[in-house]
Amino acid sequence: MDQVYLEDLPLSQAQERFRQALEHAGMAGILGSETLPLDEHLVGRVLAQPVWAKISSPHYHAAAMDGFAVRARDTDFASATSPVTLACGVQAVYVDTGDLLPEWANAVIPIEQVEALDDQGRLAVNPRSPASIRLRSAAVPWQDVRPLGEDIVATELVLPEGHVLRPVDLGAIAASGHTALVAARKPRVAIIPTGSELVRPGEPLLPGKIIEFNSLILAAQVLGWGGEPVRYPVVPDEIEKIRATVAQAAETFDLILLNAGSSAGAEDYSARVVQELGELLVHGVAVRPGHPVILGMIKRRDRSLLPIIGVPGYPVSATLTGEIFVEPLLARWTGRRPLELQEVEAELTRKVVSPAGDEDYVRVAIGQVGERRLATPLARGAGVISSLVRADGLLVLPRGSQGLPAGARVQVRLYRTLEEISRTILALGSHDILLDLLAQHLAQYDRRLSSANIGSQAGLIALRRGEAHLGGSHLLDPETGDYNRSAIRQYLPDTSVELVTLSHREQGLMVRKGNPRGIHNL
């Protein structure tokens, strides 16, 4: 077997190489469009053609109130002391809101503002069908009328190409005379998990076996980004099977995500499969996590090309590969802008060490403690999916940076809104299952608990530094036999804190009844 080596290509170069190959394959823009009847499910779809108004809205001069349509000039000299009387049918016609104005009318007088009279000049029994109406003030031309085109004028631009549809847009498109729209078609994405160690959720889980859930994350990402994902069954680490599956998928999909086997191990066949079925553009990008990513183009039977992305196996790497490579591709293919996360400044609570060669994606928890917005780096391992679940944001260290000291001011890309972060209680210190119960409980009170296990002392120090709302502590004073009080006096001498005992923990050894082996210590 040939040894496969990983490159270390800077991200921007990898993206550029990929972009050129896509352009060469005629896949740099939207993949195609389809005409779809107006429907509530079109929200999120991207317009592939601008919408120009076919008709005006309103498409006629419409009454904006229930009342009487009149010629404004007929009312010109009406006043409280010298009212004007208009004959119904000729000078005044009752209209409901939305009704067409007679051609000769140019104003509506609300029904509450007229005296409706019968043919004897008395107040009419039915104020909506009087013989005449009496007015005590003049009407202004076009008062209480929605003139033709008030909302939309025929031929005007309602929405531009590339617009991502919202509920209200669908209304405006219907109002402008359309029954359908032209949207970018959804890119079809095949997600192929490979690996003999993978089992599906629920299958027996022996040591050495791993639950396959990357395809679930990738499929959910693709759905949210406007693609149409199909998850393949797991393909074992056999190059023939992988090659056959990829070749078959290439015939019907626009993009293949091959996960994983993208590294350079003994059973990492992805790069070879891409080479054999087309062209390997990139093998290894200088990002962390996500380094062993593959970008390539493969050939269909009709010699047309499609891209393939070899997605690294660790779940954090796989998820970030989705964000870095798949999302912009789906944006381009549907004609919308790539998603951008809001960026805010925060203060780093702990130092971050980073390999200088890679662009480093550090997941951080963000907390607002008093006036300070604090970013705490979470577990760095590419296998720690919970770090992404907990992450409030992403700190990207550029290539060349070897890290940052505690206290550094950094730009963080937010996964949550600032409002959500402001509702978050930061608990640092010793961990206990009780904090999980507390988190569950606080959710009902509209508060989020974000906790990190950094040990009792570090928790108290974080409190002193104003870097946490809550410090979990279980420190025994061996002299007094008392818990926490002496430690608080020592670490937080000048800080006013409230000490709440959430639980008493008893630690010990659990042994068989009667302790047959006589275990008394470790």
Added chain:
Amino acid sequence: MDQVYLEDLPLSQAQERFRQALEHAGMAGILGSETLPLDEHLVGRVLAQPVWAKISSPHYHAAAMDGFAVRARDTDFASATSPVTLACGVQAVYVDTGDLLPEWANAVIPIEQVEALDDQGRLAVNPRSPASIRLRSAAVPWQDVRPLGEDIVATELVLPEGHVLRPVDLGAIAASGHTALVAARKPRVAIIPTGSELVRPGEPLLPGKIIEFNSLILAAQVLGWGGEPVRYPVVPDEIEKIRATVAQAAETFDLILLNAGSSAGAEDYSARVVQELGELLVHGVAVRPGHPVILGMIKRRDRSLLPIIGVPGYPVSATLTGEIFVEPLLARWTGRRPLELQEVEAELTRKVVSPAGDEDYVRVAIGQVGERRLATPLARGAGVISSLVRADGLLVLPRGSQGLPAGARVQVRLYRTLEEISRTILALGSHDILLDLLAQHLAQYDRRLSSANIGSQAGLIALRRGEAHLGGSHLLDPETGDYNRSAIRQYLPDTSVELVTLSHREQGLMVRKGNPRGIHNL
């Protein structure tokens, strides 16, 4: 026919009355839950039960690199000059990334860092199955090992109840040993359009007829907020038909949106239908637009209750009624937090007049011109759906306010991201279809054009005040016969501007060939 009168209830009181009625009906919390197999379509669903980890992840000590599993202490004194050799099978075992560590091992040495030897002590042909390995540095216990529970520890809280699922959450739920989750069931919402004047998109559109598209907007909103909408066909303004349709829908839905007939006109039957089928709680809320809203509870055959909302007919009112009343209800019923729009400060460019009695929802365009963030009120009419399409945000004037002067600093709820707004070019002044073409063109260059037709002079004045990027002007100087130059000199004497002629317009009268009627002027 009884006259129906509209109340003028403050929003908070209306909401409170509705909340109490829902509580009384046992519909204040989530409507129910369902167990769903893990699937990419669950993104956006709300957890109705917390997820506690069933298993740890990894569920065994796993190699984090391709290499050799060893006991760290066996390598203790290895150095460059005095290497240590370990016998394979007993002291060292080859492992791929993710493989189970032998029970006796507690570290992995990456394959690149060992010398793999055959049984003669020479470099082995296959470095993955040597007879022994030689090391020139000591291993640290647990190096390159992913210890059991590194990511998730069995019994810990993975996600709390009420959490809205994202792609990465699905991965974490699978990783923690689940194959399904318990989500709040989707509320079923019937959307019933009423009105004899309504026609469906595409049907012949005579004067006085209106295209029914509110149901489309409401259904799309309900979908996005986690409900299951069903759009009914249009019911004509006949009270028996409306009553029968509502009574039938009540049997299978959780919420009915009756649109419209919610006002107090001759053919506004909604309030009466609600009264006849249950209880009319609120008829008329002091919000604008959206005043004639109805809140009520109606009774099913089994005497259980469900809410009904009479949605006003004007599309802006209908859309805002969705945002104000339907969204929080669906949030409550699915157990998630209500959506909140980001609020930012902006400077009002024009004065706003508001009726003191109502909470007033003013749609605004927001523009960033230099350092200033400017909010320009858009068309106020409740029928102007394009004002919502164009709106970048919502300015809410509280009850009691009679308006605000130009220059006032206001808080605006954003419909778009600030980033999107910063890419927006504000064009004020005279309008021309060319601006629409320009908007379409600019979309390709990642710029949004937001234009408002306020006339040529006002456009130039806006430029002078630094309230627009671009001023559309077609002002003739009658003395010179020249366009725009003199006006620019007059209105922008000290401002450096660039004058671009986009088009020459010729205005005139289009008459039949030969002008048979001899029309020569207006």
